Every structure is written in C-alpha cells, then in structure tokens.
Amino acid sequence: MMCVVTGAAGFIGSHLCERLLADGHAVTGIDCFTAYYPRPVKERNLAGLLGRPTFSFREIDLSAGVPADVVAGAEWVFHLAAMPGLTRSWLDFDTYNRHNLTATHRLLEALKGSPTLKRLIYASTSSVYGKYASGDETLPTRPSSPYGITKLASEQLCRVYGDEFGVPVVVLRYFSVYGPRQRPEMGYHLFIHAILTGRAITLTGDGLQVRGNTYVADCVEATIRATQAMPGETFNLGGGELVTVLEVLRKLERITGKSVTIERHAPRPGDQLATGADVTKLSRHIGWKPTTGIDEGLARQVEWQRSLLG
Numbered sequence: 518m519m520c521v522v523t524g525a526a527g528f529i530g531s532h533l534c535e536r537l538l539a540d541g542h543a544v545t546g547i548d549c550f551t552a553y554y555p556r557p558v559k560e561r562n563l564a565g566l567l568g569r570p571t572f573s574f575r576e577i578d579l580s581a582g583v584p585a586d587v588v589a590g591a592e593w594v595f596h597l598a599a600m601p602g603l604t605r606s607w608l609d610f611d612t613y614n615r616h617n618l619t620a621t622h623r624l625l626e627a628l629k630g631s632p633t634l635k636r637l638i639y640a641s642t643s644s645v646y647g648k649y650a651s652g653d654e655t656l657p658t659r660p661s662s663p664y665g666i667t668k669l670a671s672e673q674l675c676r677v678y679g680d681e682f683g684v685p686v687v688v689l690r691y692f693s694v695y696g697p698r699q700r701p702e703m704g705y706h707l708f709i710h711a712i713l714t715g716r717a718i719t720l721t722g723d724g725l726q727v728r729g730n731t732y733v734a735d736c737v738e739a740t741i742r743a744t745q746a747m748p749g750e751t752f753n754l755g756g757g758e759l760v761t762v763l764e765v766l767r768k769l770e771r772i773t774g775k776s777v778t779i780e781r782h783a784p785r786p787g788d789q790l791a792t793g794a795d796v797t798k799l800s801r802h803i804g805w806k807p808t809t810g811i812d813e814g815l816a817r818q819v820e821w822q823r824s825l826l827g
C-alpha cells in the first residue's frame with residue numbers, strides 16, 4: 518500500500534512508519550517538528566527511517582494546507598499529527614486549535630474526492646471522555662480539557678467529511694500509550710528518568726488514578742489492522758490491564774532495583790482520574806488483542822531510557 522503517516526517524527530508515528538515499512542508498504546512521513554518537545558528528540562525518532570528506499574519525509578505544517586502531491590496516490594492515511602497532552606492546552610488554546618482541528622481540516626480537504634484513498638485512520642484519545650474514561654465507546658464524551666475538545670471536534674469533522682464526501686474514516690481513541698520513545702513530558706517517562714537519575718518523583722494527586730496503558734507495539738498493530746474496519750466506526754484502543762499510578766511506581770522499583778522518593782503535588786485541572794479501555798468492539802471487528810503486559814512493557818521502556826542516559 519501507499520501510506521501517508523502524519524506526525525511521523527513523533528512517538529507513535531515513528532513506530533508506525535517502521536512497522537509499515539517492515540510489512541512491505543511505501544510510506545510518506547509528514548511532520549513539522551512542533552515545539553511541544555525538542556526537535557532533536559523527534560529527529561532521533563526518525564533516524565531509523567531516513568534513507569530507507571521506500572520511505573520519504575516531508576517537513577510540512579498541515580495547518581498551513583496540504584500540497585496535493587503529498588497525498589496523491591495515497592491508499593492508507595494515518596493522521597497522528599497533533600499537539601498532545603492536556604496540561605499545556607490550558608495555556609495555549611490557539612496552538613492546539615491550529616495543530617489539531619485546523620490541521621485535520623486541511624488534511625480532509627486534501628483527501629476529499631481522492632480516487633485512491635481506502636482508509637483514513639484518525640488517532641483520537643481517551644481524553645474525549647474526560648475525567649472518567651473507563652468503559653466502551655458508549656461512554657458519553659465529556660472532555661475536561663481544551664486538548665480533549667480539539668480532538669473531539671476533529672473526530673466530528675472527520676465524521677462530517679465521511680457522511681458528506683465519502684472520506685472513509687475510522688477513528689481510534691488511544692488510551693495512555695507507553696514504551697520506547699515515549700514523549701519526554703509523559704508520566705512514565707518522567708518517573709523512569711527520575712528513578713534512573715536518583716531524583717524525587719513529582720506525583721500529582723493521590724496516586725490512586727487508574728490507568729489502562731497501551732504498549733506502543735500493540736497500539737501500532739491495532740492501528741494498522743483498523744484499515745480493515747468499516748468506515749464510520751469509532752473504537753477504543755487500550756491495553757486492557759488496569760493499574761494505579763502507585764502500582765506502576767512499585768513495578769518500576771522492582772524493574773530498576775532502585776527505591777522511589779515521591780513529592781506530592783495537587784491535581785492539575787482536567788486531570789483524568791480513571792482511564793481503562795473496554796476494547797471488546799475493536800477485538801470483534803479486527804480480531805486484535807493487546808499482547809504486551811505492563812511489566813514487560815515498562816521493562817522495555819526502562820531499558821530504552823537507560824540507553825539514552827548512556
């Protein structure tokens with residue numbers, strides 16, 4: 518297949534590109550290196566891709582418009598480009614609106630009427646459900662942050678382009694993805710970095726927040742399989758196993774052999790108190806089940822972060 522992956526220099530996008538290439542597909546990766554985290558980190562994510570014969574990379578800001586030649590002939594488009602993370606979305610609404618909603622609009626406009634497009638996979642988030650994101654796709658959507666609002670609005674925009682113009686969209690709502698290359702501001706990355714460098718861990722809230730984590734390779738596998746799902750469908754995509762943040766810290770103590778010092782802070786506005794995907798629908802439609810347990814996944818992330826520290 519001819520594939521386009523937006524957000525190709527990001528955490529999940531770079532893994533997705535590598536897996537598509539390994540499966541024999543041709544991939545055009547798009548990214549504009551937003552300042553959300555440092556460009557060199559994203560360039561490192563891309564390092565294994567650049568120079569591969571069936572991979573091409575375009576540095577494009579989707580929100581400024583998508584040149585027709587970039588998506589010409591594309592059969593599968595995976596739209597992962599976004600400003601992620603809910604905390605900063607309170608501080609810079611315009612940037613979130615531009616990189617999430619406007620960028621999605623420009624991409625949909627470029628894909629509208631494409632004779633080759635078989636699926637557009639939109640990477641959405643459990644944040645569309647808000648503070649209590651535990652259950653299946655019938656949970657009410659009630660985002661608790663501007664980030665969640667822009668992602669839900671983008672889902673809706675995809676739906677409208679599906680209904681009105683036949684763009685064959687499938688929406689995946691990712692739940693807390695982790696593993697090697699996890700974004701540097703994400704919780705597990707920060708925890709592991711603090712433990713490995715002997716610093717205290719900043720814990721917001723009581724640590725009893727429940728998380729249903731998704732190991733990145735499981736997320737990528739489901740994302741590719743979702744190209745076989747019916748257009749118009751929306752699926753939760755999560756790892757199944759539920760753990761509290763404190764349980765994760767105990768696991769990290771076991772994996773690293775180091776003890777954890779915790780500094781407690783008040784919860785942040787909009788923080789999710791529980792996330793846990795019921796993935797029954799996804800399993801039924803595309804025969805997918807997560808295969809990496811939390812202990813194994815955390816151990817791989819620790820190994821990767823150790824390698825970064827040298």
Ligand SMILES: NC(=O)c1ccc[n+]([C@@H]2O[C@H](COP(=O)([O-])OP(=O)(O)OC[C@H]3O[C@@H](n4cnc5c(N)ncnc54)[C@H](O)[C@@H]3O)[C@@H](O)[C@H]2O)c1
Nearest residue numbers: 524527528529548549550551578579598599642691693694
């Ligand atoms: N990581 C998670 O746990 C998680 C959970 C739920 C949803 N998601 C969604 O999955 C997707 C990927 O997340 P990630 O964790 O890999 O984030 P990431 O920040 O590592 O990757 C996103 C990439 O998109 C690029 N980008 C942003 N705006 C762009 C634009 N206008 N034009 C071109 N490129 C642009 C960024 O530079 C970045 O490299 C996002 O859509 C995010 O909302 C992630």
